[in-house]
Amino acid sequence: MRYLPLTPDDRSQMLAVIGAPDIDALFVDVPAAARLPGPVDLPHVQGELEVERKLAGLARRNRTAGEGPFFCGAGAYRHQVPATADHLIQRSEFLTSYTPYQPEIAQGTLQVLYEFQTQVARLTGMEVANASLYDGSTATAEAVMMAARITRRTRAVLSPGLHPHYAATVRTMAEAAGLAVEALPLAVDGEADVLGALTADTACVVVQTPNLFGTATDVTKIGEAARAAGALMIVVTTEAVSFGLLKSPGSMGADIVAAEGQSIGNGLNYGGPYVGLFAVREKHLRQAPGRLCGETVDAEGRRGFVLTLSTREQHIRRDKATSNICTNSGLCALAFSIHMSLLGETGLRRLAELNHARARQLKAALETVPGVEVLTPRFFNEIAVRLPVNAAELVETLAGNGILAGVPVSRLAPAAGMDNILLLAATETTCDSDIQFLSRAMTKVLAP
Amino acid sequence: MSMLSTGRPTRPETAVGAGDPATLTGARGLLQQEPLIFELGGWDKTGVDLPPVPDGLGADDLGDLVRSEPIGLPGLSEPEAVRHYVRLSQQNHAIDLALYPLGSCTMKHNPRLNEKLARLPGFSDIHPLQPVSTVQGALQLIDELAHWLKTLTGLPAVAMTPKAGAHGELCGILAIQAAHRAKGDAARTTVLVPTSAHGTNPATAAFVGYQVQEIAQTADGRVDLADLEAKLGPHVAAIMVTNPNTCGLFERDIREIARLTHAAGAFFYCDGANFNAIVGRVRPGDLGVDAMHINLHKTFSTPHGGGGPGAGPVVLSQALAPFAPIPYVVHGVDGFELVEADARAFGRMSAFNGQMGMFVRAYAYMLSHGADGLRQVAEDAVLNANYVKARLSTVMTPAFPDGPCMHEALFDDRWLEGTGVTTLDFAKAMIDEGFHPMTMYFPLVVHGAMLIEPTETESKAELDRFCDMVIALAAAARAGDAARFTGAPYHAPRRRLDETQAARRPRLKWTPPAPEAVAAE
Numbered sequence: 001m002r003y004l005p006l007t008p009d010d011r012s013q014m015l016a017v018i019g020a021p022d023i024d025a026l027f028v029d030v031p032a033a034a035r036l037p038g039p040v041d042l043p044h045v046q047g048e049l050e051v052e053r054k055l056a057g058l059a060r061r062n063r064t065a066g067e068g069p070f071f072c073g074a075g076a077y078r079h080q081v082p083a084t085a086d087h088l089i090q091r092s093e094f095l096t097s098y099t100p101y102q103p104e105i106a107q108g109t110l111q112v113l114y115e116f117q118t119q120v121a122r123l124t125g126m127e128v129a130n131a132s133l134y135d136g137s138t139a140t141a142e143a144v145m146m147a148a149r150i151t152r153r154t155r156a157v158l159s160p161g162l163h164p165h166y167a168a169t170v171r172t173m174a175e176a177a178g179l180a181v182e183a184l185p186l187a188v189d190g191e192a193d194v195l196g197a198l199t200a201d202t203a204c205v206v207v208q209t210p211n212l213f214g215t216a217t218d219v220t221k222i223g224e225a226a227r228a229a230g231a232l233m234i235v236v237t238t239e240a241v242s243f244g245l246l247k248s249p250g251s252m253g254a255d256i257v258a259a260e261g262q263s264i265g266n267g268l269n270y271g272g273p274y275v276g277l278f279a280v281r282e283k284h285l286r287q288a289p290g291r292l293c294g295e296t297v298d299a300e301g302r303r304g305f306v307l308t309l310s311t312r313e314q315h316i317r318r319d320k321a322t323s324n325i326c327t328n329s330g331l332c333a334l335a336f337s338i339h340m341s342l343l344g345e346t347g348l349r350r351l352a353e354l355n356h357a358r359a360r361q362l363k364a365a366l367e368t369v370p371g372v373e374v375l376t377p378r379f380f381n382e383i384a385v386r387l388p389v390n391a392a393e394l395v396e397t398l399a400g401n402g403i404l405a406g407v408p409v410s411r412l413a414p415a416a417g418m419d420n421i422l423l424l425a426a427t428e429t430t431c432d433s434d435i436q437f438l439s440r441a442m443t444k445v446l447a448p
Numbered sequence: 449m450s451m452l453s454t455g456r457p458t459r460p461e462t463a464v465g466a467g468d469p470a471t472l473t474g475a476r477g478l479l480q481q482e483p484l485i486f487e488l489g490g491w492d493k494t495g496v497d498l499p500p501v502p503d504g505l506g507a508d509d510l511g512d513l514v515r516s517e518p519i520g521l522p523g524l525s526e527p528e529a530v531r532h533y534v535r536l537s538q539q540n541h542a543i544d545l546a547l548y549p550l551g552s553c554t555m556k557h558n559p560r561l562n563e564k565l566a567r568l569p570g571f572s573d574i575h576p577l578q579p580v581s582t583v584q585g586a587l588q589l590i591d592e593l594a595h596w597l598k599t600l601t602g603l604p605a606v607a608m609t610p611k612a613g614a615h616g617e618l619c620g621i622l623a624i625q626a627a628h629r630a631k632g633d634a635a636r637t638t639v640l641v642p643t644s645a646h647g648t649n650p651a652t653a654a655f656v657g658y659q660v661q662e663i664a665q666t667a668d669g670r671v672d673l674a675d676l677e678a679k680l681g682p683h684v685a686a687i688m689v690t691n692p693n694t695c696g697l698f699e700r701d702i703r704e705i706a707r708l709t710h711a712a713g714a715f716f717y718c719d720g721a722n723f724n725a726i727v728g729r730v731r732p733g734d735l736g737v738d739a740m741h742i743n744l745h746k747t748f749s750t751p752h753g754g755g756g757p758g759a760g761p762v763v764l765s766q767a768l769a770p771f772a773p774i775p776y777v778v779h780g781v782d783g784f785e786l787v788e789a790d791a792r793a794f795g796r797m798s799a800f801n802g803q804m805g806m807f808v809r810a811y812a813y814m815l816s817h818g819a820d821g822l823r824q825v826a827e828d829a830v831l832n833a834n835y836v837k838a839r840l841s842t843v844m845t846p847a848f849p850d851g852p853c854m855h856e857a858l859f860d861d862r863w864l865e866g867t868g869v870t871t872l873d874f875a876k877a878m879i880d881e882g883f884h885p886m887t888m889y890f891p892l893v894v895h896g897a898m899l900i901e902p903t904e905t906e907s908k909a910e911l912d913r914f915c916d917m918v919i920a921l922a923a924a925a926r927a928g929d930a931a932r933f934t935g936a937p938y939h940a941p942r943r944r945l946d947e948t949q950a951a952r953r954p955r956l957k958w959t960p961p962a963p964e965a966v967a968a969e
Contacts, residue, residue, distance in 0.1 A: 001824060005905065017838050044818035044820045051815045086567070094753065105879055108538065108540035114956075122519050169799060177656060245514060248517075269571070299943035315646075324617065327755055343495070344491075351496070399579050
């Protein structure tokens with residue numbers, strides 16, 4: 001087997017050094033009844049060629065986003081990732097290193113994390129960011145748990161625009177921990193509705209901008225009202241490119257920001273791995289989950305970086321830790337940071353403006369389709385439309401015409417009574433012809 | 449002096465200029481000192497060429513939602529970016545450079561075929577919410593990978609979506625909680641965890657609201673059955689045991705542990721971090737396990753990436769399977785279906801379908817090895833660890849000398865007594881010799897613990913190189929050469945770093961020096 005260096009001769013020599021008659025002698029502690037006599041019932045060793053053939057065959061059974069007009073968003077977005085970013089993350093020293101437990105020989109990873117934290121803090125307009133969490137949805141759940149620890153309150157209110165899968169992730173974690181979660185019924189433009197659900201035991205309100213329906217909201221007043229009631233405001237963003245165009249959550253008074261960073265540096269990957277961005281006010285730092293990288297000096301006084309404030313974490317605090325999280329999303333954070341370094345502020349702003357421009361084009365084109373009503377009042381790169389027909393059925397029909405036309409709300413929230421609402425995103429990868437193709441096809445399919 | 453006719457010397461001069469003068473730039477030969485991107489000054493620069501925004505499609509429709517204040521993000525041209533990150537990369541140790549014997553972490557070779565296949569657009573460029581009719585290959589891959597995981601563990605179901613080991617633990621404990629609730633059993637408020645457990649085990653149980661109670665360990669490094677029996681009762685929801693355990697030992701009484709646990713009405717959660725030791729040779733289902741996460745980034749070699757992303761599918765027994773989280777893949781009439789709503793499921797672990805990129809890599813790894821190769825993986829991993837244990841026991845003190853270890857060898861620090869060298873010092877001296885240190889001070893039950901996991905992808909020659917190095921260092925420690933250790937590392941990109949200062953005055957992001965702040969922003 002090509003990944004196993006030991007030869008039969010090596011194995012005999014090594015057994016002799018150990019003083020064991022055979023390999024079975026090393027498994028002597030396994031109960032006899034549980035020792036498998038031979039390989040399990042699965043195929044045997046295969047060469048590169050066979051494995052590549054097999055998996056390429058499976059890959060071919062998927063319609064890729066790049067094959068035709070593509071408008072899916074709803075928490076995962078298709079952007080152009082520079083070839084440089086994907087090349088650099090495959091450097092052996094990044095790809096095949098572990099958590100920087102020995103900082104003297106992990107300064108590469110640590111400096112990247114420090115740069116990443118700075119980039120994320122600046123993008124979100126917050127004071128401090130951590131070294132990443134798994135993804136935006138788990139970051140949101142962690143934010144809710146953190147708010148409960150800070151306020152010592154037990155209830156979370158989720159806005160009508162929060163992604164239903166984020167709401168479900170929050171509910172799963174928070175309810176298991178004994179918190180009450182109130183998710184308000186889905187609405188296109190209702191982030192401020194959370195204030196109507198504020199009670200004396202509310203730890204936090206969770207708002208999303210741009211929200212599931214693409215609606216961008218100035219949440220400043222929501223945050224003020226929440227804090228006046230002793231609750232924190234958690235601001236969620238699923239499209240990180242929007243930070244280049246829209247007011248930052250920090251400038252609108254967010255106490256905690258939980259965001260999905262996939263859009264920058266990372267492909268769609270059918271939903272993972274992604275990278276959760278997590279940023280907080282400095283005063284709440286010691287309640288934050290996840291790894292933090294900090295600056296310090298070495299024995300010769302040179303600047304260096306280490307993982308720090310680990311007394312919050314599970315390997316030190318065990319059952320008193322702020323979270324059970326151990327790993328972060330290191331390589332995805334690296335991809336994010338490289339792409340962001342290539343963009344710079346100039347590139348990010350242009351990229352965000354282009355996304356917005358494409359969405360404006362998309363909106364204008366859909367408004368020409370008879371029976372289609374655009375619902376989103378203010379948007380970044382995604383809009384919701386009401387169709388005269390079932391959205392999931394239309395998506396299926398258009399998929400047959402080579403168009404991936406977006407995400408039906410019913411896919412995310414079957415019971416929301418929004419069967420005719422479709423979410424469509426446009427990014428810099430969307431071209432004029434994609435939009436024309438979509439609007440023509442929709443016009444044709446929807447014709448009475 | 450030897451020189452060419454042009455005057456260029458062809459042989460180094462040893463008498464003159466010997467010694468080790470500090471360099472003028474801080475660089476050391478090939479190793480560069482690299483500033484932060486924020487110090488490289490590209491405030492108006494970009495390394496991405498984007499078209500202009502079309503006329504009439506600006507952000508005027510957004511009014512005061514538009515971000516007007518500067519963000520403060522420097523940009524780098526492509527060549528500058530490549531240099532920056534390549535220079536930084538060279539300050540890292542990596543499995544591709546040398547043995548990386550971090551116990552409990554399974555740092556094995558990462559095959560590049562897996563990277564190539566995960567980047568096929570058919571896997572990397574598909575959206576998690578595309579119609580399922582357009583992603584049948586992805587669902588088939590998840591289904592086949594699930595089949596391999598179930599077959600290798602002997603358990604009937606698997607939840608594929610957890611994003612890392614600790615996330616998998618959370619998934620398993622939530623399934624257990626749901627199973628108790630479904631029976632109307634609300635009295636079970638406690639989870640039992642051995643003292644040698646990974647920190648994630650008690651953290652996970654506490655995160656879900658359980659009280660954590662510790663189980664004692666026997667002198668031979670296993671769960672104390674008498675203590676377990678005494679602590680089991682109608683208040684116990686689950687036991688979380690790592691097997692092989694964090695001392696690198698197989699829990700000989702594991703079937704009795706399972707029997708006692710089940711007799712008390714509790715579930716047996718197994719931390720599968722150390723599955724590499726037994727894959728293909730032992731099925732956890734045959735041991736009585738109800739739930740176990742599998743770190744695809746350990747046993748099945750998806751790259752660790754400097755700390756993630758991982759992937760932690762959880763295999764489940766028949767009793768727990770109905771409560772598995774959404775979404776999951778099933779065989780339907782017209783192909784594979786993705787179940788995204790299920791009233792019995794305990795909930796959802798994250799927004800989408802799990803770590804697809806890691807699934808492709810892990811499946812490629814499994815297909816490459818096959819059932820026979822995976823069995824060989826476990827055998828060679830255990831052989832390598834026992835070989836290291838045998839060779840190093842001549843100079844170090846094994847924590848549990850009697851009997852074989854599994855995939856990792858645990859030593860304590862008795863052998864360093866009187867040398868003035870601590871476990872930490874010894875580890876730092878290993879860095880100077882070109883190796884990554886072993887796991888230190890874990891598990892907590894062994895004083896000054898040194899946990900060495902070589903994995904099966906090390907050759908005998910590399911193991912010998914490692915053992916020779918440790919033996920030579922041990923001799924140096926015994927010979928009173930304490931300075932070699934207490935000041936180490938001397939030759940790494942950095943000397944020892946001040947972690948106390950980092951924690952006392954946290955600096956977690958770059959801030960501009962006062963005068964430059966005005967210029968930059």
